[in-house]
Amino acid sequence: MEKVIDIKHLNKSFGSHEVLRDVNFTVNKGEVVCLIGSSGSGKSTLLRCINLLETPSGGEIIYNGENILDDKHDIKQYRTHLGMVFQQFNLFNNHNVLKNCIVGQQKVLKRSKEEAKTNALKYLQIVGMDQYINAKPRQLSGGQKQRVAIARALAMDPEVMLFDEPTSALDPEMVGEVLKVMRQLADEGHTMLIVTHEMEFAREVSDRVVFMDKGVIVEEGSPEQVLVNPKQERTKEFLKRTL
Ligand code: ADP
Ligand code: MG
Numbered sequence: 515m516e517k518v519i520d521i522k523h524l525n526k527s528f529g530s531h532e533v534l535r536d537v538n539f540t541v542n543k544g545e546v547v548c549l550i551g552s553s554g555s556g557k558s559t560l561l562r563c564i565n566l567l568e569t570p571s572g573g574e575i576i577y578n579g580e581n582i583l584d585d586k587h588d589i590k591q592y593r594t595h596l597g598m599v600f601q602q603f604n605l606f607n608n609h610n611v612l613k614n615c616i617v618g619q620q621k622v623l624k625r626s627k628e629e630a631k632t633n634a635l636k637y638l639q640i641v642g643m644d645q646y647i648n649a650k651p652r653q654l655s656g657g658q659k660q661r662v663a664i665a666r667a668l669a670m671d672p673e674v675m676l677f678d679e680p681t682s683a684l685d686p687e688m689v690g691e692v693l694k695v696m697r698q699l700a701d702e703g704h705t706m707l708i709v710t711h712e713m714e715f716a717r718e719v720s721d722r723v724v725f726m727d728k729g730v731i732v733e734e735g736s737p738e739q740v741l742v743n744p745k746q747e748r749t750k751e752f753l754k755r756t757l
Contacts (some may be wrong), residue, residue: 516543517576518674520566524573526559526729533559535729536614537573541674541707546700548716548737549709551726552752557709560726561678564707565596594622597667598630600681602661605651605666611638612647615666623670630669637665641695657688661695661747675699713756717741725738725749 519541526534533556541547549557562568564575566582566589574581582592605614615634618623625633637645642660651659660680667675677696681689693715700706700719710716716723716737723740725733725748733746744750 515545517541518543518578519707520574520576521560521564522574522576524560524563524575525562525571526556526568527571534563534570535728537726537729537731539724539731539734541705542721543705544703546704546708546719546722547722547724548720549707549724550713550716550740550752552698552755554660556729557726558678561676561707561709563577565593565598565676587714590622594670595673597670597672597675599660599663599667599677599680601683603651603656603663603683605659607651610648610650611643611662614651614662615669618666618670625689633671634665634669637668638662640668640698641665642691655688656684657691660684660688660692664692664695664699670751674705674707677706677710678683679709679711681710681712711756713741713753723726725752727752 517540521537521539524534524537537560551557559568563570570583575583577592577600588592609617612634615638616630619630619633620627638647641664643658643661644663646654646658681692684692693712697719720737723737724731725740727748732739733749735746740749741753744753
């Protein structure tokens with residue numbers, strides 16, 4: 515299997531608080547990996563380290579064979595390969611839907627307006643938001659905003675999509691429409707690393723589930739292994755609480 519992201523002995527501390535301790539794991543090409551764990555266990559920090567929104571305190575992040583924490587590495591270039599979807603959407607509120615999906619392509623990837631527009635429309639159609647290109651974010655529901663955020667990330671044609679609890683800020687009736695889009699992306703073979711509390715979804719779409727507790731990976735394996743037949747007490751306790 516082709517490793518896209520390979521995390522080795524990753525550590526992250528805020529002051530004396532060790533938030534990630536010796537984290538090791540891999541995301542292979544085309545794989546869907548779900549990261550689960552209680553609030554405060556370090557899941558967001560791990561994603562933020564992977565896209566270098568946080569600087570790791572130690573360890574390696576190997577992207578397609580190269581340690582991106584090496585000084586010589588071009589961080590801007592690296593980041594263009596990662597699409598990030600946040601809990602709070604982080605759309606540009608002053609731009610309409612289409613522009614939200616175009617500006618990054620123009621500024622970062624130096625695409626022409628026409629090319630950026632074609633690509634944006636393609637992904638807005640995939641997430642079912644092509645009827646809303648002129649709407650401003652404030653005119654959209656949470657589920658619609660998150661689908662635009664997903665289209666915006668996809669429009670950059672990233673190699674890996676990172677999701678940090680994409681449905682946690684949504685009203686319950688809107689969770690389904692976002693998970694449906696994510697399921698479709700998984701089926702299409704996108705490489706995805708997803709932090710989620712949606713256990714049913716994790717069981718259905720993941721190739722692998724990683725359970726984190728207090729900054730440590732406690733257990734990882736197939737959804738069957740981790741979610742149905744966990745070996746570790748901490749995993750069992752966590753799953754009992756989330757039922
Ligand atoms: P999760 O996403 O699993 O809920 P986080 O990664 O957000 O967990 O947080 C893990 C721990 O790191 C928490 O104790 C949190 O308070 C701490 N933490 C996260 N970001 C910072 C920061 N910028 N400064 C200090 N502590 C932080
Ligand atoms: Mg978090």
